[in-house]
Amino acid sequence: MATLNDVAKLANVSKMTVSRVINHPDKVTDDLKQLVYQAMREVDYHPNVAAKALVNNSTRIIKFCVLEDIDTTEPYYMNLMIGIARSLDAQQYSLQLVTRRNFDIGNCDGYVITGMRKKDFDWIGELKKPLVIFGENRFGFDYVDTNNKAGTFMISNLALKRGYERLIFIGMDSRESFEYSREAGYLQLLQENQMVSEIHRFDNHSHLSQQFVIDNWDKFEPNTCFICASDRLALGAERGIESCGGLIPKDYGVTGFDGVFLNQVAFPQITTVKQAIVEMGMACGDKLLDKIVNHIQTSGSLMFEPKISVGGTIRVNVK
Amino acid sequence: MATLNDVAKLANVSKMTVSRVINHPDKVTDDLKQLVYQAMREVDYHPNVAAKALVNNSTRIIKFCVLEDIDTTEPYYMNLMIGIARSLDAQQYSLQLVTRRNFDIGNCDGYVITGMRKKDFDWIGELKKPLVIFGENRFGFDYVDTNNKAGTFMISNLALKRGYERLIFIGMDSRESFEYSREAGYLQLLQENQMVSEIHRFDNHSHLSQQFVIDNWDKFEPNTCFICASDRLALGAERGIESCGGLIPKDYGVTGFDGVFLNQVAFPQITTVKQAIVEMGMACGDKLLDKIVNHIQTSGSLMFEPKISVGGTIRVNVK
């Protein structure tokens, strides 16, 4: 690999001038810059990341910390990682995947943390390196997330427009911010339309929502739509309805939330709120690097507007 | 952060002695070793990875390259990554996720490559850094994989033991090594039992196997089991059978392959060949680091024996 020195010799200048061309180009004359650029191209110069890291006392490593149980979340986080990695690569940072188990092992320059719960507030606050949280939170940490409230509002509205008269919310049994926001979107729509709300909550497993639908089947009149807080719950609801002989989407509607993988393997595919996960991953990376490079303490949060992904679980036209 | 020098001063020795205690402990007397260890503990010494990387002309970065389209494979690879990351972390290496797009950007010390197809043989052969392929191949690259043949043999045998009289294989329409091996396991069992084989191949999408079952429903007599080369195909077959009114597992059986996620979201859950993916990921990491650290050219391949994950798509007892 060619080094600064190689470039310097070829261009007949000192290492320092080459370094300046890269880092402080305004302090070098245009003539020299051209010379140096030319030499860099000739020897195919790429900076040595380790040397930079050493002199800057940095590691060029970003830890991506997944605090949730990985197996409940796999497909989702893979996309997020791809986004983060894409952003970091561009600036020669590399991504390290950690969990609660091995969080402390080894050094890094910053963190992207996801799956944070209330109880994590304390130790995360103690961290000395910049961080970005993936997932809304009310503790003041910078975060990136989907606009959860807008998502459920939007899809509840769609269900209403398609003629379902009763909207029942099936939420996640966790007192976390994103869940509140999703419920809030549903509630807002119902209030605006003077409808009666009904919310049930379960752990995020399809068999629980499925069982719920089966157990209460006699209470659900045709023309009901289940607004679910996750595709997993929607999948269960869909199965429950089908096993009770309900017709989807004619008599019963189901909507999900996430739009990663599960909505597609369901049959019929779930009409869901699709999050722009790869893009959010890139935003996490960009935001974090910005904080690291420019020594910014707080840079505010970022909400991505979700889109509706059309499947076959709600009617295409008004009944 | 404490450095070698800090430790050295505290222990009243030179940097070099401390370095030797770490890297060549046999060249230092026991007394000094104790002294140095004590000092290291006192200042909480952790080696500076960047400095090591600089002097060894290494990067401490391993690229994990997914050559397949990520969206068809998400849940699978997330687990693999977790395994790889776990292995690398222990030795202070960090993992970089790359795809075809950004493969060349930035330096590294080695590669774990997955989703390799025949056409990739050439350029992978040109790589100058150590590599491990995830997924069997017949080009001589070291690999880690499940024993695919044993897997389909095992599960076909189970179907047979449970009394299904006809076994139909639904494979993937790709002329890759792992597919051949999976078919081979099936074929071997059928030959040993003097049964007639029947193989169909599709792209790895559930709706294709589903459509196939529906289109040919009249040809499938009760007591048939579909041995599928992936959980995705199995999911489709399961749906096809159900939509035609076939009873699972009473009259029809379905088996899958992979045991990651999809088999669990199916209903009933798919009886499948479960791969030990996290462990294989760790093996990839360990193998690669071994090659890097010890300058080994070729270290042979590694086959993991799969296990059967029992779901509800084949009978529990003989009919």
Next chain:
DNA sequence: TTAAATAATGTTACCGGTAACATGCACGAT
């Protein structure tokens, strides 16, 4: 006209490790 300010480039030292060589000391053979 000349001293002082300013801009462009070069020199040196350092980041935290490690290899290679240098030193000093104990011990056995002569």
Next chain:
DNA sequence: ATCGTGCATGTTACCGGTAACATTATTTAA
């Protein structure tokens, strides 16, 4: 007693960058 030998430890230089300071050339102000 003398010398070589081997072992334990220390010194030096270097990996590839960058900050801080030094030097030189060019302007500007008095």
